[in-house]
Amino acid sequence: MDLIDRYLAAIARRLPAAKADDIVAEIRDDLLTRQEVREDALGRPLTRDEVSALIKDMGHPFVVASRYRPQQYLIGPDAFPFFVATLRIVAIFLALVFAVTAASSVVFGHADIAHAVGRAMSNLLNSAMLGFGTVAAIFYALERTGFPAEHLAKWRPQDLPEVKDKQPNAWGSAFEVAVGVYFILWWCGVVPFPAYYSNVKGLVLTPDPIWTALWWPVLALMVARLVYNVVQWLRPRWKMVQAAFAVGTAAGGLALLGVIFQAGHWMTASGTLPADQLADINQGVNIGIHWAIIACGAIWVWQCLQELWRLATSRPGGAGVRAAS
Amino acid sequence: MPIDDDMFEKLRVELRRGSLVLAVLGALREERYGYTLRQSLEDAGLLIDEGALYPLLRRLESQGLLISEWREEAKRTKRFYRLSLAGTDTLAALLHEWNDISESILRLNQKDK
Numbered sequence: 183m184d185l186i187d188r189y190l191a192a193i194a195r196r197l198p199a200a201k202a203d204d205i206v207a208e209i210r211d212d213l214l215t216r217q218e219v220r221e222d223a224l225g226r227p228l229t230r231d232e233v234s235a236l237i238k239d240m241g242h243p244f245v246v247a248s249r250y251r252p253q254q255y256l257i258g259p260d261a262f263p264f265f266v267a268t269l270r271i272v273a274i275f276l277a278l279v280f281a282v283t284a285a286s287s288v289v290f291g292h293a294d295i296a297h298a299v300g301r302a303m304s305n306l307l308n309s310a311m312l313g314f315g316t317v318a319a320i321f322y323a324l325e326r327t328g329f330p331a332e333h334l335a336k337w338r339p340q341d342l343p344e345v346k347d348k349q350p351n352a353w354g355s356a357f358e359v360a361v362g363v364y365f366i367l368w369w370c371g372v373v374p375f376p377a378y379y380s381n382v383k384g385l386v387l388t389p390d391p392i393w394t395a396l397w398w399p400v401l402a403l404m405v406a407r408l409v410y411n412v413v414q415w416l417r418p419r420w421k422m423v424q425a426a427f428a429v430g431t432a433a434g435g436l437a438l439l440g441v442i443f444q445a446g447h448w449m450t451a452s453g454t455l456p457a458d459q460l461a462d463i464n465q466g467v468n469i470g471i472h473w474a475i476i477a478c479g480a481i482w483v484w485q486c487l488q489e490l491w492r493l494a495t496s497r498p499g500g501a502g503v504r505a506a507s
Numbered sequence: 508m509p510i511d512d513d514m515f516e517k518l519r520v521e522l523r524r525g526s527l528v529l530a531v532l533g534a535l536r537e538e539r540y541g542y543t544l545r546q547s548l549e550d551a552g553l554l555i556d557e558g559a560l561y562p563l564l565r566r567l568e569s570q571g572l573l574i575s576e577w578r579e580e581a582k583r584t585k586r587f588y589r590l591s592l593a594g595t596d597t598l599a600a601l602l603h604e605w606n607d608i609s610e611s612i613l614r615l616n617q618k619d620k
Contacts, residue, residue, distance in 0.1 A: 205561070207577075208541060209561065211541070211542075211583055211584070211585050212561070215583075216542065219542075249562035
């Protein structure tokens with residue numbers, strides 16, 4: 183009885199309290215009945231080893247108890263492909279964020295390669311574990327509220343990408359998203375960024391007031407571009423949404439560039455360097471920004487025209503039309 | 508190519524798992540408790556994992572296909588199970604399905620001969 187009692191107690195500990203007594207009583211009866219039948223057949227009491235073997239046939243207490251619970255998995259087979267796809271997106275995003283961070287640290291002289299790579303790997307590992315846990319917890323909760331049954335019932339073959347459509351490059355799109363996040367963080371002053379000139383002793387480059395005046399519009403534009411890149415990456419089928427964002431951000435960007443361009447001067451060099459040297463730097467930097475604004479405007483106009491062309495030549499009735507409406 | 512024993516065993520278990528509910532419902536047209544139910548299944552050539560039978564009985568009861576009651580027999584209280592009315596209807600429907608599947612498989616395999 184001692185072994186049977188221990189076995190039943192081990193099962194009972196892992197059962198819902200309301201049902202434990204009832205379940206354990208039934209298993210006890212089964213074990214005792216089998217013991218009696220066996221003893222009758224042998225004509226003697228069972229040895230401790232024989233009772234042990236009898237109990238073992240019933241199964242490990244963890245397994246036996248788990249069979250009385252309704253769900254025995256963290257992520258079920260229907261949700262698993264969506265779980266893996268989400269993890270993949272998170273992994274790509276994290277890898278790129280840390281790669282860009284490490285590369286910029288090296289390029290702009292904030293760290294040597296070994297330190298930058300080591301720190302990026304360590305941060306990536308921590309963030310990956312946190313990301314895995316968070317995604318798993320979200321899917322655990324989602325699955326218990328009906329996902330993916332509803333999604334699987336609603337999906338339509340018409341929403342799948344067309345075979346002739348250019349398939350988006352996941353790494354390229356993820357890279358744009360990572361860079362976008364990094365720029366927003368830099369613009370908000372969360373992370374340091376390109377400041378190679380700060381290594382030049384006696385030189386201070388100060389942004390002109392135009393940048394402060396346009397801080398919010400620039401931030402809004404960066405966020406809109408980030409949303410656009412996320413849609414490109416994760417929802418390549420939403421062509422109307424992409425076109426709207428591309429045209430909208432290009433138009434907004436061009437208007438901003440126009441205002442910035444009209445300022446005519448964007449950075450001021452000062453410091454303890456000789457005055458003629460400061461004047462040269464001042465002129466060089468502002469000429470660089472002048473042409474960068476023109477190049478940026480040309481690229482945005484080109485992208486805007488491309489999106490308009492895609493919009494004009496895409497098939498009607500796609501998912502994007504509904505998504506955009 | 509020789510048949511892989513492990514692979515065959517997995518396929519066999521998979522095949523039997525689906526039919527186990529039908530066998531249990533069929534055996535419980537007559538009232539039985541766990542031990543005698545397993546005996547009747549074994550006598551019919553259907554082995555069931557020791558720890559799997561009782562959770563299966565609970566599930567079928569929660570689905571309304573079985574009813575149970577604790578009663579004393581041979582100096583011990585035992586839980587007796589039998590088919591409910593819904594269980595009887597479900598068993599008839601499942602048996603019909605089973606026969607259709609069996610006939611389809613036989614027809615498909617006869618074509619190959």
